[in-house]
Amino acid sequence: MTQVHLAAKVDISASYLNLIEWNKRPIAGSLLRKVADALDISLAELDNATEHHLLATLSEIARLPTLSALQIEEHRTNELIGRFPGWARGIAALARSERAAAARVQVLSDRLNNDPFLSETMHHMLTRIAAIRSATEILTDYELAADRRAQFNAIVHEESQALSKVGESLATYFDKAEESEHALKPIDEVEALFNARANHIAELEDAAQVLSAQVSGPRPRARMTHARSLAETELSPLIETLISEQPEMDGPLAEARVRHALINYAASAMVMPMSEFATRADTLRYDIDALAEVFSTDIESVSLRLTALAISKDVPKFGYFCVNAAGTVIEMRSIEQLAVPRYASACPLWVLYRAQQSPETFIRQRVVFPSGARFVFVARAVHHGPAGFGKPRHYQTVMTAMSEDDARKTVYAPDPNTSVEEVGPGCRLCPLTDCLHRVDAPLSE
Amino acid sequence: MTTRVLLAEDEPNISTSLTFLLERAGHEVKVETDGDKALETALSGWPAILVLDVMLPSLDGYEILRRLRDDVRTKNLPVIMLTAKGQREDRETAMKCGANLFITKPFSNAEIVDAIKDLATAVSE
Numbered sequence: 001m002t003q004v005h006l007a008a009k010v011d012i013s014a015s016y017l018n019l020i021e022w023n024k025r026p027i028a029g030s031l032l033r034k035v036a037d038a039l040d041i042s043l044a045e046l047d048n049a050t051e052h053h054l055l056a057t058l059s060e061i062a063r064l065p066t067l068s069a070l071q072i073e074e075h076r077t078n079e080l081i082g083r084f085p086g087w088a089r090g091i092a093a094l095a096r097s098e099r100a101a102a103a104r105v106q107v108l109s110d111r112l113n114n115d116p117f118l119s120e121t122m123h124h125m126l127t128r129i130a131a132i133r134s135a136t137e138i139l140t141d142y143e144l145a146a147d148r149r150a151q152f153n154a155i156v157h158e159e160s161q162a163l164s165k166v167g168e169s170l171a172t173y174f175d176k177a178e179e180s181e182h183a184l185k186p187i188d189e190v191e192a193l194f195n196a197r198a199n200h201i202a203e204l205e206d207a208a209q210v211l212s213a214q215v216s217g218p219r220p221r222a223r224m225t226h227a228r229s230l231a232e233t234e235l236s237p238l239i240e241t242l243i244s245e246q247p248e249m250d251g252p253l254a255e256a257r258v259r260h261a262l263i264n265y266a267a268s269a270m271v272m273p274m275s276e277f278a279t280r281a282d283t284l285r286y287d288i289d290a291l292a293e294v295f296s297t298d299i300e301s302v303s304l305r306l307t308a309l310a311i312s313k314d315v316p317k318f319g320y321f322c323v324n325a326a327g328t329v330i331e332m333r334s335i336e337q338l339a340v341p342r343y344a345s346a347c348p349l350w351v352l353y354r355a356q357q358s359p360e361t362f363i364r365q366r367v368v369f370p371s372g373a374r375f376v377f378v379a380r381a382v383h384h385g386p387a388g389f390g391k392p393r394h395y396q397t398v399m400t401a402m403s404e405d406d407a408r409k410t411v412y413a414p415d416p417n418t419s420v421e422e423v424g425p426g427c428r429l430c431p432l433t434d435c436l437h438r439v440d441a442p443l444s445e
Numbered sequence: 446m447t448t449r450v451l452l453a454e455d456e457p458n459i460s461t462s463l464t465f466l467l468e469r470a471g472h473e474v475k476v477e478t479d480g481d482k483a484l485e486t487a488l489s490g491w492p493a494i495l496v497l498d499v500m501l502p503s504l505d506g507y508e509i510l511r512r513l514r515d516d517v518r519t520k521n522l523p524v525i526m527l528t529a530k531g532q533r534e535d536r537e538t539a540m541k542c543g544a545n546l547f548i549t550k551p552f553s554n555a556e557i558v559d560a561i562k563d564l565a566t567a568v569s570e
Contacts, residue, residue: 130550372505
């Protein structure tokens with residue numbers, strides 16, 4: 001087929017097709033599909049993902065403000081790829097590695113800032129120090145009667161002991177964190193990847209958009225299953241590139257978890273294309289059940305898809321938690337000020353752990369943490385695994401979390417009379433001493 | 446000048462010290478250790494100044510402040526917020542809710558006493 005014939009078949013001019021062939025114009029979406037159909041080849045063959053990716057990466061490097069003094073010849077990037085493909089790949093690999101390392105540093109830094117244990121411990125330490133400082137200043141600055149002096153001496157003594165215990169707990173925490181690092185790595189790897197990209201993977205969104213028309217299947221689970229298999233066959237090179245960009249992936253299990261998460265992400269993006277999903281979600285006030293019906297999919301996928309919505313002041317920021325029957329967190333997208341402890345048990349009062357008592361039912365919970373932060377949780381235990389007579393029924397609980405301010409933009413908005421449950425991040429960090437569910441002493445004691 | 450100061454603070458050792466300091470400075474002090482109670486006392490009209498800890502049982506300091514600012518009786522009540530977290534967002538939240546001052550723990554005694562004195566002077570003028 002000549003260039004002119006092909007251009008006519010896909011309704012564009014021959015000169016425009018020529019520009020596309022020489023990588024001087026981008027091609028994606030429906031045009032890419034039309035060309036593939038006209039040539040009777042697969043999308044993967046046509047869209048040489050690796051070369052496009054290489055070109056995009058090198059162009060991005062050329063435009064980096066930090067390198068502007070070098071006056072990199074961006075207009076000659078195609079020539080570099082054509083004449084020195086090895087060097088081009090080498091430069092791109094170095095840039096990806098540098099970007100991944102920076103992202104990793106950011107994730108670790110965010111983790112330190114948002115770790116519930118460290119945040120609560122810091123609060124305890126500052127409170128103890130405030131009490132000691134105030135009492136010692138009184139002892140130094142005022143003439144006091146003997147009983148008053150004894151009272152403030154007792155405060156200094158009591159608070160010093162409490163401070164010492166907090167310090168010990170902190171040291172133990174870091175020891176345990178180091179021991180536990182390996183066991184928790186696979187979940188951490190998935191979270192790190194999504195955190196670094198604010199839960200939104202643009203490359204997969206674009207690629208999934210092209211494939212979304214192919215997804216079929218009348219039943220919710222069938223649609224996601226079909227989409228997953230499409231993602232595996234058609235998007236494998238892109239997914240493997242994303243995995244290779246993750247720094248220091250720790251072992252095959254971590255890699256498999258990340259691959260699984262990316263395939264799921266791509267499948268969700270096919271079943272619920274972002275532009276339509278964002279509009280529908282806004283219209284339906286982020287009603288998970290209603291969205292699942294509109295997109296003929298399951299509520300787990302909708303809950304997870306909500307976390308990928310673009311960050312904006314008008315759009316609520318959603319967190320996602322999934323636990324198995326043993327209460328182990330198997331997937332999470334945390335939001336600011338809210339995370340389950342990594343190295344200890346979480347608070348059993350979270351509806352996340354209660355939902356399995358009423359499977360397949362949405363339960364809403366309005367909570368306040370000891371820090372004063374308020375959230376709304378919406379949890380539902382869903383059947384997981386093969387069904388059939390005589391087969392055990394296993395449930396996983398999925399929970400969507402949002403700040404109370406954000407909840408006001410959704411159907412989950414609590415009215416002012418809805419009771420607020422006091423919950424904590426876990427017993428060791430929780431100052432609520434009269435809690436019947438306490439299994440460990442708080443740090444401040 | 447005697448001022449009625451309501452101290453909403455659930456850490457007993459901190460409230461003991463602050464009560465001592467404020468009484469020595471000539472003020473009358475009432476302590477509440479629970480958020481709901483603190484709101485009730487503040488709305489009763491008793492205090493001229495409220496020193497409000499952010500983390501309180503049953504109702505946190507931000508929520509108390511929001512409700513006080515929504516009530517015609519207390520919308521101008523001078524409020525000093527106390528918190529152990531000095532992060533920028535905490536300060537921003539406190540100011541957004543309508544705090545007059547924001548003091549972070551650990552504070553110096555002089556910082557609190559001077560702040561109360563300044564607010565008391567401003568109220569009387």
